[in-house]
Amino acid sequence: MIPFFEYNWQVRDEWFAWCSRLPEEELVGPRTGGVGSILKTLFHIIDVEYSWIRGIQGKEDIVFGYADYDTLEKVRSLSDRCRGEVTEFLKGYGEGRNEKVVRVPWDEEEYTVDEVMHHLIAHEIHHIGQLSVWARELDLTPVAAHYVGRSLKTLFSN
């Protein structure tokens, strides 16, 4: 599980850098598919990850409103802030499957922690795939998505 978070966060940071070279109007402008804009996609990925990670720990859901995070810097800063707490959780996660069953306030079903972790990983990669199409539609080269051939920074090095 952990290497996928390392991958997702490295790719996410590369998208933040990519976005910083984009005019504001392209960042927030409406796009077809996904959650509808580049910035909203990044916000949504962070929001979903953070909510589920808190949810599986039985912590109260903290709801972020996109209206409060409508610039690249605000979203990037939200990402950094949430990442600290998610990293703390991941430190205790271990290698094996966690079959503990959890419930979260926004979903009627029960899932195992392991299922939620898979969900979060797939969720981010899926939305990043959407960004890559929008980038090409802007005639820009998207951030590379390959997993092999990138040096992943270990989450727990410090």
Added chain:
Amino acid sequence: MIPFFEYNWQVRDEWFAWCSRLPEEELVGPRTGGVGSILKTLFHIIDVEYSWIRGIQGKEDIVFGYADYDTLEKVRSLSDRCRGEVTEFLKGYGEGRNEKVVRVPWDEEEYTVDEVMHHLIAHEIHHIGQLSVWARELDLTPVAAHYVGRSLKTLFSN
């Protein structure tokens, strides 16, 4: 690792079913981003997965040409065929990390088997994200991408 393959293959099959309701010209028509068409994307996912899975086993690369798989039925049949061999490999994979270092003919770098497995999983999810944008551009509802809330069929049930 295995649950991600179960997820990817279930989603892939749902895309095959989705594609079967699409006119041929939309399936093969040019799209912006990714590998350039819906059908080529599905072909590419299968081709990449199969090549790497053979590669990490030290088996000779079998190169498929898209020209030979230019219909939905041919691509779906290729998917089924390759899946059998990939499943056999996955049966022996186990739960832990496989740090064995491998080389493949199409890449100068060395990777661990574990890295390649991560690569394949992320690769398919990323490309499926691209399909979801193209679906919306066609005014169609894409296949759902969520991991939680779907009953995954166990790969090794038979």
